[in-house]
Amino acid sequence: LILEKSARLELAPGVSVLVQGPLIVRGTAVNPVFIRPLREDSAFGSIAVSIDDRENMGCNLRGLRIGGGSEARINGFYHSGMLSMHGAAEVLMEDCEVEGSHGEDALNIKRGHVLIRDCVFQDGHADLVDLDYVNGEVRDCIFRNGREDSNGDGLDVSGSHVLIAGCSFIKLLDKGISVGEVSEVLVVGCTFTANHLAMAVKDLSIAYVDACTFTENSTVFGVYRKKPVYGGARLLLYSNTFTGNAREREVDGFSAILQKDALDANLKLDFGVR
Numbered sequence: 001l002i003l004e005k006s007a008r009l010e011l012a013p014g015v016s017v018l019v020q021g022p023l024i025v026r027g028t029a030v031n032p033v034f035i036r037p038l039r040e041d042s043a044f045g046s047i048a049v050s051i052d053d054r055e056n057m058g059c060n061l062r063g064l065r066i067g068g069g070s071e072a073r074i075n076g077f078y079h080s081g082m083l084s085m086h087g088a089a090e091v092l093m094e095d096c097e098v099e100g101s102h103g104e105d106a107l108n109i110k111r112g113h114v115l116i117r118d119c120v121f122q123d124g125h126a127d128l129v130d131l132d133y134v135n136g137e138v139r140d141c142i143f144r145n146g147r148e149d150s151n152g153d154g155l156d157v158s159g160s161h162v163l164i165a166g167c168s169f170i171k172l173l174d175k176g177i178s179v180g181e182v183s184e185v186l187v188v189g190c191t192f193t194a195n196h197l198a199m200a201v202k203d204l205s206i207a208y209v210d211a212c213t214f215t216e217n218s219t220v221f222g223v224y225r226k227k228p229v230y231g232g233a234r235l236l237l238y239s240n241t242f243t244g245n246a247r248e249r250e251v252d253g254f255s256a257i258l259q260k261d262a263l264d265a266n267l268k269l270d271f272g273v274r
Contacts, residue, residue, distance in 0.1 A: 005031040005063065010038040016045030016072040016079075023049050023085070027063020029095060037068035043102040045072035048079040051087040053111060058090030064097070070125075071103030080130065081108030088112045091136075099123050105130040105156075114162075116141060126152035127174075133159040137272060144170035153178045154195075157185060163271040165189055172196065176217075179205045179233075180226065186263075186271040187212060197222050198245075201255075203230035210238035210263050217245045224252040236260050 001017075002024040003009075011017070027033035037044050046069060051057050069082030077086065082101040085091055091109055093116045098106045106124040114136035121128040122144045129143070130153075143154030154172045155164065158181040165188045169176030176195040179185050183205040191213045192198035198217040201207045202224050214220045220242065225232045232254025238261070242248060251257055263273075 002026065003033045003064075005033065008034045008036070010036055011044035011069070012038045013042035014045050016074060017047050018074050019047070019049045021049075021051060021055075022057045022088070023047070023059045023061065025061040025064045025096075027065070027095075029063065032063040032065045032097075035064070035066040035069070040068070043068055043070040045070060046074075046079040046081060046103070047083050048072060048074055048077075049085040049088060050074070050077060050079075051085075051089075053087045053089075055087075056089045058112075059085055059088045059092070061091075061093045061096055063095050064093075066096075066098055067100035069101060069103070071105070079108070080104035082106050084108045085112075086110045091115070093117070093119055095119065097122075098128070101125055101128075108132070109134055115139075120144075121154070123147050123150070124152055125150055127156045128152060128154050128172075130156045131158070131160050131162060135161045137163040137165065138167060139163075140166040142168045142170070143172065143176065144168070145172050156180075157183045159183060161185075161271075163188070163273065165273075167191075169193070169195055169198065175200045175222075178202075179207050181205070181230065186210075186267070186273070188273065191215070192217055192220070199235075200224075201233040201235045202226045203233060205233045206236070207234075208236045208238070208263065208267065209240060211240065213241045213243070214245055215243045219247045219250060220245050221249040221251075221257060223249070223255040223257055225254040232256070234258065238263055
């Protein structure tokens with residue numbers, strides 16, 4: 001499915017679009033692609049991409065403005081995101097705005113390599129971005145929430161290996177970043193402002209955090225075992241700035257927070273830091 005610049009899709013309540021192959025969006029800053037509900041008071045379902053892992057197909061999304069959707073179950077598969085991509089070998093998202101979701105996730109990506117940069121995710125009912133079993137990078141994105149009825153995370157990472165660089169997390173009523181289920185993340189140069197919990201690291205996950213600023217969060221770090229099938233978690237801190245937070249850390253007996261001096265060069269290379 002190819003959506004050229006200035007294309008507009010308006011979807012009736014509960015309607016979903018299933019793409020059994022690559023999704024290509026060719027919007028620009030001047031002429032974006034819009035996906036919106038036909039009726040502002042009724043959510044559509046999901047823009048759902050389903051690709052067989054063996055087909056080695058990718059998705060490329062630029063200049064997309066999507067909002068007002070929820071989730072869907074299609075052909076026996078649950079697509080938890082208003083925008084949902086399962087099985088794409090590569091996903092590139094650039095200069096997109098994803099907002100106003102009514103389901104479990106605004107964006108959900110399962111498997112593959114991802115690069116998400118210069119995007120805005122905001123005002124979701126629950127989680128804004130959920131990455132499951134992916135490798136890749138999230139760069140220079142904004143995650144924020146102004147909805148009083150929301151209780152979601154900004155970025156939820158499970159079973160993944162992800163660099164998170166230059167991002168902002170603002171007023172998330174659950175967690176700014178949630179790292180779980182044996183994930184490994186490097187968080188560099190990010191800002192966390194007025195979140196309930198800035199970062200959660202859990203269930204055998206490891207997070208490395210450097211050059212980040214934490215301001216007026218209720219709690220900065222929660223490091224713990226959530227699911228008994230897993231073990232505890234580790235958080236490694238380098239040079240970060242803390243201002244006006246109510247509480248800095250909560251750590252259970254299975255987990256640890258360690259203070260380190262400088263990021264190892266091999267670790268940077270492993271995450272693709274240039």
